[in-house]
Amino acid sequence: MSPMSLSSPRAAASSTLFSTMTTTFKGKDTRSWSQLPPEIIRLIATYYILDASSTSFCPAGWEYREAWPSRLVFTVLRDALDVERLMCICPAWGTALEDHLFWQQACAVIDPNDFLAHNAFIKQSATAGSTNVQVLKLTPYQHFRNITNCSCIVCRVNMPYSSTGLAHGKRLITTPWLGSIVTCREHRKATYCGVCMRASPPSELEGEGGIVCCAENEDEETWPGVEATCRLCRQEWLWTRVQNNATDREAFGGPKWQSKDWETRQSVDAFLDLGEGTIADVIVTAREKHWLRTQTKLPELLQQALASNRYSRAEAGEGYGSEEELSEEEDEEDPEVLSITEDAGGVKDLAIxxxxxxxxxxxxxxxxxxxxxxxxxxxxxxxxxxxxxxxxxxxxxxxxxVDDGECEGDGTELExxxxxxxxxxxxxxxxxxxxxxxxxxxxxxxxxxxxxxxxxxxxxxxxxxxxxxxxxxxxxxxxxxxxxxxxxxxxxxxxxxxxxRRANVREQERQRERAKAKRQEKDEDEASSSERSEGSHTTSPVLSTTTLQTTPSPPPSGDASTKDEDSATxxxxxxxxxxxxxxxxxxxxxxxxxxxxxxxxxxxxxxxxxxxxxxxxxxxxxxxxxxxxxxxxxxxxxxxxxxxxxxxxxxxxxxxxxxxKTVPQPAVQIKIQEAPVPLPIEEEEESGESEKGDDTSVPESAVDIPIAATPRSRKRSSEELDEDAYSDAAESGAEKIIFPRTASPPKRARTDGEYSPTLSPAVELCPAPPVRPRKRSSEELDDPEGGRCGLVGNGDVKRLRVDSTHPRPTLAPPVEIKTSNRVGVDATV
Structure with a gap:
């Protein structure tokens, strides 16, 4: 290769690319996410879609095999929201992802028949002075959003093969998993599920029950903003909340909802079929009933109450005919009977x-x-x-x-x-x-x-x-x-x-103390005798025995203290x-x-x-x-x-x-002498005197008066005053005695008969028994005036000094008193 070949354009481009690849960017020159090539951005979006779709929510109603087209439409609409989140990172990413193949697939899924394919092209009007019309093609993303913004999503999910719902959108609503969607006029509120977009058939809307069972949503905590839910979604979400707890799974009876408790079954059926209540309420009911069933005797008590109820109805002739119209199985499955028996009958409270x-x-x-x-x-x-x-x-x-196999008895006691x-x-x-x-x-x-x-x-x-x-x-x-x-x-x-009991306990304590003291004294005596026996080689055995026999025993201890304590307590x-x-x-x-x-x-x-x-x-x-x-x-x-x-x-x-009080004390007897009865004495011409030393006394009679008796008043009675007046008249020698007062007169004045105070039933005269002579006082001996025996006003006998030359006076006969109509009474002596 000649040196000139290195200067060719290809060689120059290769050297430039090599130098670019080996260049290290640092600081502000570092390339950011917005400067990535579009191909890299689309590659990142592809792997992001794959990861998100594997973990994103998909309703259980579209999981079965026959519903794969509807499931595909739902997943495309769901994943489109994730791709849009990537497009919002920066404008460069949005521009790069508008041509992603995902949007082309989404348009094919939502409009498989290309019913709205013509909307992918826009004719641009010609400018002034130009006759050429330009046709602009929208990006796949823009075309997808044009379709979803004018079509009913509920129709597209439920009928993906047809063109139903395309370009028929009327109302914009918000859903928790598909975002903002458009629905047609037919799909209103409770006609479709707000979770999986499953629509109820017209026949189900007119009648009761069905397969879909769309009902108004009452659980705003689980599905906020959802107007209605279907039976499959309610069942799925309920089992999702229950499956991770073994106790809850047992309470609900597994995924088939075969609970042993009637109230749990009733609440589950009402929630799944009719949408009544919330998931939290159903779980609370199931947990309570399961605890009552496993920890209390509620099942046994409920069975006894049902048996009693059946027996009472049988006695009354209700509910039982020749064919036993109401059997035990029907009683056990009838929620109304069970509810009345458990709640109104108080069986639940009794179990608690x-x-x-x-x-x-x-x-x-x-x-x-x-x-x-x-x-x-x-x-x-x-x-x-x-x-x-x-x-x-x-x-x-x-x-x-006590568990099975454990027993208490035979001297053993469990903890x-x-x-x-x-x-x-x-x-x-x-x-x-x-x-x-x-x-x-x-x-x-x-x-x-x-x-x-x-x-x-x-x-x-x-x-x-x-x-x-x-x-x-x-x-x-x-x-x-x-x-x-x-x-x-x-x-x-x-x-x-x-x-x-306290006295007995104290006596037992004293006996124990005495026994303890005796044992101590006995131990001391034994110790002293053992000491003396050790020195027996210097003492005669006869002398030792005599000394032990004549040793006096100690007096019983605690006798005096016992008496003092007993008296104190x-x-x-x-x-x-x-x-x-x-x-x-x-x-x-x-x-x-x-x-x-x-x-x-x-x-x-x-x-x-x-x-x-x-x-x-x-x-x-x-x-x-x-x-x-x-x-x-x-x-x-x-x-x-x-x-x-x-x-x-x-x-x-x-x-x-x-x-x-063991021995009752007798009542104290106080003897009081009766008042003396005055007797009339005949006045002789010569001054007769009683014999010196003679004692004229009044007979005594013992009167028993209790302690609580009222003491005698100092004021003299009318009888004593009459006696004093009679005595004074007898001494003065008056022939006629007029009593100043008498006893209480009767209601009517007496007109006939005789009245004698000496024969009054209140005071009965009797011969005076001999009494012991009383020694005269110094006043009687020193009295310078002589006279006869008389009575003082207080009823005491006063001895008068008499002349010894005259004989002893004799007693006069009883005075005869004649009554008249007057209040006063004339008496003649």
Whole structure:
């Protein structure tokens, strides 16, 4: 090759291309994406379309083999949006991609018969002074957009082989997967699916049901902006949400929707066929029913309720004929009967209450609310060991959580709570969890409240016997102390005599202390005797034996302290405050409560809502200790307890104090002398004097008066005043005695008959029995005036000094008193 050949144009071009390929661009001279060659840009778009189409959404309604033309139209319209996104990167990319082969394929798919092929050419009008008409050809992209902007996309997807819908577009709408499309006049709202563009046939629109089942969209969360959906799209989207969760797949019964629960099947069928509800609602219903079916006894309770319903209808003669018109299978498949039985019959609530009750009985006291929110107590484990207060009673222990093959008996006891209880899943939805939480609170109250009331009863009775306000002591009780009391066996018995039990416990403690002291003394004696036996080589055996035999035994220890303690703690030493608390009476044979749960060994592991549930029960049980003590509130509480038939603590204390009085003390008898009855004395002419030293006394009669009798008034009665007047008249020697007052006159004045005050039924004269002579006082001996025996106004006998020369006066006969119509009475001595 000659040197001149190197200077040829081809050689020069080759050298230039080589130098260009080896040039390195840096900094601002670096070539950007907009400077790429059109071929490279179209190549990038090709690979992008292949990757996007493999992962993009395609409705399941077009996946079957016979629908491949419709599927091709839908995928072309879908991928066109992805290519347009590449064209928006920069103007150079848009210009390069307008001639991509994808647009030519798209035009062929959407218009296979070239019905609008003439729209791909535009005749440009001639300019002034020129007769030539220029014809311009549009790019494939521009031609594709002209077709889609004037044609009904729904018609093209459903009928791709014909020219239906081409150039018939009337209304512009927006879809979530195909963007803005145009529809014709026939396709309005609920006549086609807004997801896959599947149109309902005219026959289906006129009747009910069908294959497509286009219905108005109610799930705006899943399909925003979509006016209607078809059955295949609803089924596809529901299964897409369910298939990744094993529990949900089991709840729905697989892709064939063969669920075991009637409500789940009903909600699925209503959503798929009629478009009622949303996907979230259907999933919530399925999860709730699956949890109730697997974690509670809802199926068994529902079957029992259905059997009872069938039996009642059979008894009433309804629903059963000669051919058994309503069989068990029809009952189990009838949603209306199942709904009435489960909801209106309360079977669902009963199943939830039973679940919460079994959870508490097994000793797992974690609230469902804590599980829902994930609360823990400073990271501590939520499962602790639980103990039963009465393990000896097999009928009181809970064995519902024991798995198959496990048994309790033969001296072995399984650890509680069981794994079946602790591993139970939390309710799947907030609504169901709230129902379970309320049931948990109610069952906690029903199970623990009777035992906690026994704790309060014990506290009130013991504090009442000790003279202490129980409210002050109850404030100092912590929840851990309450939990400790619940683990005691006696807390779960009704009718226990707590004072007697406390006395027995103290007596047992004293006996143990005595036994311990005796053992210590015995050990000391043995130790001392062993020491003496070691030195027996210097001591006579006879002397040693005699010394041991004559050693006095120690006195019993603790006798004096026992008496002092008993007297100090006796219920009768202090006065118990009166508290109107309704308590159970002391029974001759205490009754065991039912049911009795397993009690956790500690309370420190419970989170917030669990502690609140336990504390709320204790507050209700101890509320009577803190109630108002005013007279108004006390009377109201007393009246309410009496109306309810409750036994009050004050009544129990009164009965106990009455029973502690072993020997009733007799009533004190006070003997009071009766007032003396004045007798008439005949006045002699000579001044007769009674014999010196004679004692005229009044007979005594013993009168028993109780302690509570009203003391006698100091004011003298009318009878005493009459006696004084009669006595004065007798001493003065008057012949006629007029009484200033008498006893209460009768309603009518007496007109006949005689009246004698000495024979009055109120005071009956009787011969005076001999009485012991009374020593006269110094006043009687020193009285300078002489006289006869008389009575002073207060009824006491006054001894008068008489002359010893005269004989003893004799008593006059009874005075005869004649009555008249006058108020006053004349008496003649």
């Amino acid at each position: 209450q039973d679940w919460a009750r079994n959870r508490i009985l097994d000793g797992h006291w974690i609230s469902p609310a804590d599980q829902w929110y994930g609360f823990t107590n400073t990271g501590r484990p939520t499962v602790v060991r639980a103990e039963h207060p009465c393990p000896w009673n097999r009928g009181a222990t809970y064995s519902g959580a 509680h709570p069981r794994p079946k209880t602790t591993s139970a899943p939390v309710p799947p939805t907030f609504q169901l969890c709230e129902q379970v939480y309320r049931a948990f609170m109610k069952q906690m109250r029903d199970i623990l409240l009777p035992a906690m009331r026994n704790i309060v009863r014990r506290l009130a009775i013991e504090c009442g016997a000790d003279g202490i306000d129980p409210a002050v002591k109850a404030v100092r009780i912590s929840l851990e102390d309450v939990m400790r009391e619940l683990r005691e066996e006696s807390t779960w018995f009704n009718g226990i005599d707590w004072l007697e 006796s219920p009768t030493t202090n006065v118990a405050p009166t508290i109107s608390i309704a308590v159970s009476p002391v029974l001759k044979s205490p009754e065991l409560l039912h049911p009795i749960p397993y009690i956790p060994v500690t309370l420190s592991h419970l989170p917030h809502y669990s502690v609140e549930a336990f504390n709320q029960v204790w507050r209700e049980a101890s509320a009577p200790l803190y109630q108002c003590r005013c007279s108004i509130c006390e009377r109201a509480v007393l009246k309410a307890n009496i109306a309810a038939g409750n036994v009050l603590l004050s009544q129990v204390q009164a009965q106990r104090q009455a029973a502690q």
